[in-house]
Amino acid sequence: MKKLLSIIVLGLLWYNFALADVYELKIDLDTSEKTSKKIIIKDGYSSECRASLKDSNAHSVVDFNFYAINSELKTEIGFYLKEQNETVGFNVTHLTQINQNGTMGKTKFLSEEWVGKPEEQAQLKKALKPYLIGFKQAGKIMFDKDNRRPEYGKSLKWGSMGKVNYDPKKSLNSLISLASKMVPSNQRAQLKKIFNHVKKNSNMTLSKEYIGHSVIEGQKYYLIRYNFIIDYTGDNYQYESFMKQWYFDQIIFVHAESGMPTIIYDIKPNTDTLLNHRMNCKVFKNKVLISEISVPKLLKN
Numbered sequence: 001m002k003k004l005l006s007i008i009v010l011g012l013l014w015y016n017f018a019l020a021d022v023y024e025l026k027i028d029l030d031t032s033e034k035t036s037k038k039i040i041i042k043d044g045y046s047s048e049c050r051a052s053l054k055d056s057n058a059h060s061v062v063d064f065n066f067y068a069i070n071s072e073l074k075t076e077i078g079f080y081l082k083e084q085n086e087t088v089g090f091n092v093t094h095l096t097q098i099n100q101n102g103t104m105g106k107t108k109f110l111s112e113e114w115v116g117k118p119e120e121q122a123q124l125k126k127a128l129k130p131y132l133i134g135f136k137q138a139g140k141i142m143f144d145k146d147n148r149r150p151e152y153g154k155s156l157k158w159g160s161m162g163k164v165n166y167d168p169k170k171s172l173n174s175l176i177s178l179a180s181k182m183v184p185s186n187q188r189a190q191l192k193k194i195f196n197h198v199k200k201n202s203n204m205t206l207s208k209e210y211i212g213h214s215v216i217e218g219q220k221y222y223l224i225r226y227n228f229i230i231d232y233t234g235d236n237y238q239y240e241s242f243m244k245q246w247y248f249d250q251i252i253f254v255h256a257e258s259g260m261p262t263i264i265y266d267i268k269p270n271t272d273t274l275l276n277h278r279m280n281c282k283v284f285k286n287k288v289l290i291s292e293i294s295v296p297k298l299l300k301n
Contacts (some may be wrong), residue, residue, distance in 0.1 A: 020213075022223075023251065023267045025298045027224065031212040034255075036156040036222055040102035041068050045258035049281040053274065059083075062275060066260055071098045075107075075142060076133045079128070079162040080115060088116035088124050092134055094139035102153030104143040109136060121135050130183070137178050142247075148208065148252055149225035149261050156210030156222060168204035171228065175246060198243050201234035213256065216298070219283070220256040225249075225267075245271045253282050253293060 022029045049064040063078035066219075073096045080089030091113045099104030112132065116124050125132075145151045176195045180188045206228045213222050228248040232240045249267040254260070262281035266273040276295065283291040 012106075021267070024252075025265060026300065027214045027216065029214055029300055031163060031213045033213060034157065036210060036213070038258050039150045039222065039254060041066075041072065041073055041098055041104075041152060041258075041259035043068050044258075044286050045255075045260055046284045046287075047144055047258075047260035047262055047281055048257065048284070049105055049262065049279050051275050051278040051280070053278060057217050064261075064279075064281075068098070070256070071100075073098055073104070073143075074097065074110075075139050077139050077266065079135060080132055084187070086116075087127075089136075090114050090128060092135050092139055093143075095141050099153070103257055107140050107143060109140065113138070134178060140234075141174060147247070148181040148224070148250060148264070150208075150222070150224055150252075150254055150259075154268075156224065164208055166206045167204035168228065168230075168299045169199060171206050172199060172204065172230075172246075194239055194242060197234065197236070197267060198230065198232060201211075201232060202243070203231040204227045205232065211251070214253075217291065221262070221293070222256050224252045224254060224255045226252055250276075253281075254290065258283060258285070260294055263295055265298070 002296045023071075027153060033197075046065070046067040048251045051062045053062075054062050055062050059077070059082055061082065063074040063076065065078075067074045067076075070269065075094045075096065077092060077094075078091040080087055093110040093112075095110050096107040098229065099105050109126065114124065143149060143152070150156060161243050176192060179195075180191055183191055207223060208226050211223050215218055215221075226248060227250075230243050230245070230247055231245050234240070245272055251267065253262045253265070255262055260283055262283065263274075263279050264276040266276055278295075280292065280294040282289055283293075
């Protein structure tokens with residue numbers, strides 16, 4: 001079980017139409033559309049994503065569900081542990097306003113709900129509190145413009161001209177804030193010391209770019225590459241090993257018609273890879289299933 005918890009915590013193609021392996025994914029990548037249409041989350045659509053991580057007789061389940069209703073996006077994040085026919089965990093809900101121009105407004109926390117026997121609630125909340133804090137924070141920043149998802153309400157330009165660079169230290173500060181809330185209080189000072197040392201002794205870049213689109217089982221997906229590189233130049237090999245966990249080189253699949261976020265493919269492994277590559281996402285239109293996508297499926301096709 002501890003192993004499962006630790007998992008949770010923690011060029012361009014120049015052909016107009018390429019039938020090739022894209023970072024080992026067996027998909028067709030179309031780069032002829034130099035600029036995407038505005039990516040907007042539309043009412044009536046939803047995506048429901050689940051990852052299951054097994055370890056001997058126990059396993060955990062993580063849900064990321066999105067529902068667009070009346071120009072608002074409700075995000076539900078669930079974390080459940082299943083062991084010996086018992087299920088315990090929590091579900092946190094956030095609400096993000098969808099502005100008239102398609103951009104995303106501020107996100108507010110709505111509620112938390114615990115799953116498990118009433119007599120186990122106190123012990124459960126104490127054991128899972130760090131993970132609850134982490135998922136609350138994740139839901140709050142999920143649609144910030146410098147996050148890995150698209151900047152909604154705007155078109156994506158293809159290739160190097162459309163590459164958007166962000167302040168990597170700002171993103172790292174967000175990671176520091178999140179991580180410090182999820183570790184015991186007696187470890188926070190050391191964690192901040194590590195991050196501050198790395199910030200002073202690293203070359204960092206953070207970028208996001210549209211690399212094309214793919215039609216998968218009749219549904220179009222925009223592919224966005226999110227790249228966060230930390231090139232550590234210091235002489236502490238332990239810090240260097242630690243920071244490799246925070247290196248992101250990912251492709252995010254966004255359902256074009258609805259704007260719904262779906263799977264994430266890690267080009268280079270990091271702490272999120274196992275979770276991301278176990279994630280299966282279903283997209284619904286007015287509660288009718290129209291698409292299902294997962295990394296294992298795209299690797300096998």
